[in-house]
Amino acid sequence: MALRLLSLAVLIAAWQIGAHFAGPRLLPEPLAVARAIFEEARDGALFLHLGATLARVAVSFALAMFAGAALGLLMGRSRAADAIADPWIVVLLNLPALVIIVLAYIWAGLTETAAIAAVTLNKLPNAVVTLREGARALDRNLDEMAQVYAMPRLTWLRHVAAPQLGPYFAAASRSGLSLVWKIVLIVELLGRPNGVGFEIGSAFQLFDVTRILAYALAFVAVMLAIEMLVVQPFERHAARWRPKNP
Amino acid sequence: MPPAGAQRTLDVAIQRKSFRSASGESLDVLKDINFSLEPGEVGAIAGPSGCGKTTLLRIVAGLDTDFTGAVRRPAQGRLGYVFQEPRLLAWRSAADNVRIAAPETDEAGLEALFSALGLAGHADHYPGELSGGLARRVSLARAFAARPDLLVLDEPFVSLDAALAERLRGELAALVARRPVTTLLVTHDIEEAIALADRIILLSPRPARILGELRIDTPRGGRGLALTNKLRADIAQLNAAAGA
Ligand SMILES: Nc1ncnc2c1ncn2[C@@H]1O[C@H](COP(=O)(O)OP(=O)(O)OP(=O)(O)O)[C@@H](O)[C@H]1O
Ligand SMILES: [Mg+2]
Numbered sequence: 001m002a003l004r005l006l007s008l009a010v011l012i013a014a015w016q017i018g019a020h021f022a023g024p025r026l027l028p029e030p031l032a033v034a035r036a037i038f039e040e041a042r043d044g045a046l047f048l049h050l051g052a053t054l055a056r057v058a059v060s061f062a063l064a065m066f067a068g069a070a071l072g073l074l075m076g077r078s079r080a081a082d083a084i085a086d087p088w089i090v091v092l093l094n095l096p097a098l099v100i101i102v103l104a105y106i107w108a109g110l111t112e113t114a115a116i117a118a119v120t121l122n123k124l125p126n127a128v129v130t131l132r133e134g135a136r137a138l139d140r141n142l143d144e145m146a147q148v149y150a151m152p153r154l155t156w157l158r159h160v161a162a163p164q165l166g167p168y169f170a171a172a173s174r175s176g177l178s179l180v181w182k183i184v185l186i187v188e189l190l191g192r193p194n195g196v197g198f199e200i201g202s203a204f205q206l207f208d209v210t211r212i213l214a215y216a217l218a219f220v221a222v223m224l225a226i227e228m229l230v231v232q233p234f235e236r237h238a239a240r241w242r243p244k245n246p
Numbered sequence: 247m248p249p250a251g252a253q254r255t256l257d258v259a260i261q262r263k264s265f266r267s268a269s270g271e272s273l274d275v276l277k278d279i280n281f282s283l284e285p286g287e288v289g290a291i292a293g294p295s296g297c298g299k300t301t302l303l304r305i306v307a308g309l310d311t312d313f314t315g316a317v318r319r320p321a322q323g324r325l326g327y328v329f330q331e332p333r334l335l336a337w338r339s340a341a342d343n344v345r346i347a348a349p350e351t352d353e354a355g356l357e358a359l360f361s362a363l364g365l366a367g368h369a370d371h372y373p374g375e376l377s378g379g380l381a382r383r384v385s386l387a388r389a390f391a392a393r394p395d396l397l398v399l400d401e402p403f404v405s406l407d408a409a410l411a412e413r414l415r416g417e418l419a420a421l422v423a424r425r426p427v428t429t430l431l432v433t434h435d436i437e438e439a440i441a442l443a444d445r446i447i448l449l450s451p452r453p454a455r456i457l458g459e460l461r462i463d464t465p466r467g468g469r470g471l472a473l474t475n476k477l478r479a480d481i482a483q484l485n486a487a488a489g490a
Contacts, residue, residue, distance in 0.1 A: 141333050144309050148327040149347040149392055159346045163337040241337040241372045 028210040036214035045199075046218060052195040053219065056184045060119035061176060067120070068127025069169065073161070075128065076135020085128075093125040097183050101190060110191040119183050126179065127172045134168030135161075166238040173231060181223055252321035256283040256306070256396060256428050260315035263301060274453035275301050276313070281447055281459060285320065286426025290439035292481075293449030299432045300330055302454070303398050306430060319396055320428060326394030328402045332381040334373040340384045341369035348391035359387050362417055364410065379406050386414065390421055397421075397429045403438065415442060419466055440469065440477050448481060450488050458484040 012030055019029045028036075040046035075082040075089075092100075101118040108114035138161060146156045188197025196215045203211035263276035275298040283289045291299055304310040306317055307327050319325075334343050344356060351359075360366055363383045373381055386402060399418075403411040419442060422429060433439050439446045440462070448457040460480060464473055 141329070141331075142335065145327070145329070145333045145347070147309065148307055148325050149388075150325070151347070155346060155349075159335060159338060159342075163335070242374065 024210075025207070026209060028213065032210055033213045033217065036210045037218050040211075040214060040218075046215075049194055049196050049199050049215065050219060050222060052192075053181070053184055053188065053197065054222065056116060056119065056187070056195065057177075057181045060116045060123065060184065061173075061180045063116070063120045064123035064127050064180070065169075065173060065176060068124050068172065069131045069165070071124075072128040072131025072133075073135045073165070076132040076138075082132070089125045089128050092121065093129070097122045097186065101183070101187055105191045112192075115184075115187045115192055118187055119180055122183050123176050123180050127176060130168050130172040130175075131165065134165040137168075138164055163238070163241075170231070170235050170238065174227075177223065177227070177231070181219070253318050254285050254320055255318075256320060256430070257316075257318040258282070258302075258306060260302070260305060260313055260317070262315070263298070263305065263310075263313040276305075277453045277455045279315075279449075279454065279456060281445075281456065283428050283430065283445070285428055286422070287444045288422055288429040288431065288442055289445045289447055290443035291430065291432045291447050291449060292434070292436060292439050293454055294451050295434070297449050297452045298454040299449065300400055302449075303327075303400055303430065303432060307396075307398050323395035323428075324392060326389030326392045326397040326427075328382075328385050328389045328397075328399040330400040332373070332378075332385040334381055334384055334388075336373050339370050339372055340365065340376065340380075340387075343373070343384055344388045344391045347388045348393070350393070351391045356391065359391055363387050363390075363414065379410070382406070383414070386417075390417075393425070394427055397427045399429070399431045401432050401434065404434065411438075418442065423466075436478060436481060437474070440474050442466065446477070446481070448484050457488045 015027070015030050019027045024032065037046065071085065075085055100121050104114040104118035104121070108117065142160050142164075143156075146160050151160070184195070185197035185200065188195035189201040192198050196219050199215050200212050203209075203215070258279060258281050260276050260279040262274065262278075264272045264274045266272050279302060281289070291302065293299055301310065305313055306319075307325060308317070308319070334340075335346065338346060341356060341360070344359075345351060356369075357366075360369055363386060365380065365383055365387060368376060368380060368384075371380075373384070376384065382402065382405075386399075389397060389399070402418075403414055406414065415438065418429075418431075421427065431439075431442060444462055446460040446462070448460070449455070450457050458480075460477060462469070462473075462477070
């Protein structure tokens with residue numbers, strides 16, 4: 001913890017020094033950015049845009065993880081499903097995010113639905129591939145045990161499969177959360193009238209680096225808080241059965 | 247209540263079971279294994295290591311369907327299987343492992359079962375915190391709690407100390423006495439087979455075929471030394487005849 005704080009302090013110091021040489025137009029001082037965050041917070045604009053972005057992140061992340069987990073599980077368990085869906089996943093995986101976003105806006109208009117769909121489709125293949133890996137690694141011996149005791153499908157999913165998929169789900173969530181919020185910003189930049197991405201876009205047109213950094217850092221802070229308050233406690237809960245001190 | 251005319255016995259008629267090895271050649275494991283168990287009968291399978299006993303149990307339980315022949319299980323039969331290794335859910339407590347496989351078990355019954363199997367105090371432990379012997383007993387508890395009509399056990403009492411193995415054999419005998427359970431038990435231990443079984447099925451080395459079937463009509467409680475010695479001699483003779 002002490003090392004982390006020290007490292008963070010060095011980063012801020014380097015920023016301060018860099019700002020000194022680059023000048024306020026290219027790189028404003030940390031304190032100036034902090035003041036900008038405070039100003040934006042006071043008139044409420046910060047929370048409006050953070051909230052809009054966060055809502056988009058939450059919805060598209062949840063959709064992508066849910067659909068991705070279901071499809072990944074199916075593809076990992078059924079050869080036929082894998083053969084059918086795999087080419088689609090490979091195409092989607094290799095389609096640049098920007099192409100998906102632009103096409104979604106062209107086909108569905110500059111709507112919220114198009115925005116959410118574009119982000120979801122960007123994250124989906126990654127979740128599918130990770131969860132498919134998890135489904136393939138499911139312990140066959142335990143499946144046989146479930147078969148012998150005639151466990152209902154739902155019991156199997158909850159008590160046999162889900163705990164084994166937990167680490168894969170956590171890995172997909174971790175990489176997913178950072179991927180999704182970056183794509184949400186682009187989606188907002190290109191076709192939404194609010195959100196952090198929209199704000200950064202308009203600040204860019206004025207070359208207002210202070211505002212760009214203010215919004216970016218505020219949002220990074222929010223995502224860090226989610227990682228620490230939601231993702232990590234979930235992982236600890238899912239791993240509680242593992243014996244301590246291996 | 248199974249409908250009249252429904253299958254009641256366990257009928258095993260395996261003509262052939264072979265595995266294909268990674269290099270493509272086929273390995274015969276079972277050959278002409280035919281036997282039946284009446285409802286409530288306990289059959290013990292004895293045979294040398296690697297002869298195909300686990301393979302036979304998996305076929306009987308319906309886990310392996312890739313063989314030539316037919317197996318008919320008691321109709322609507324609930325199954326209990328004590329695998330050769332415990333196969334517990336590492337992320338659920340010992341008691342939850344039983345509850346999940348046997349959801350109809352009530353808490354009082356569960357507690358009684360745990361104390362009968364010497365598991366009292368371990369209900370809330372995770373499998374990773376249990377010794378091998380304790381985990382084996384949880385696996386037994388799970389099979390017993392499922393109130394099976396067909397119970398399959400793969401060397402359930404090996405590597406337990408003699409006193410404990412004796413006690414668990416007693417619990418198995420008591421379970422079978424309370425409620426008729428057709429039971430198929432694999433064991434290395436001839437004494438154990440003689441103590442528990444109504445019928446001993448002796449297998450040859452791989453590919454396993456049946457060397458002989460011995461019926462024991464004396465009830466489990468009254469099997470004295472004389473009977474034990476006679477059965478032992480019979481088994482030795484069957485093994486010797488196969489070797490010759
Ligand atoms: N999935 C498999 N693929 C190929 N060969 C197998 C497979 N399962 C078992 N065998 C082979 O079949 C034979 C019988 O195995 P099995 O596990 O049934 O023996 P066993 O009598 O239960 O042995 P043990 O007493 O050591 O438990 C062995 O030679 C084993 O190598
Ligand atoms: Mg075996």
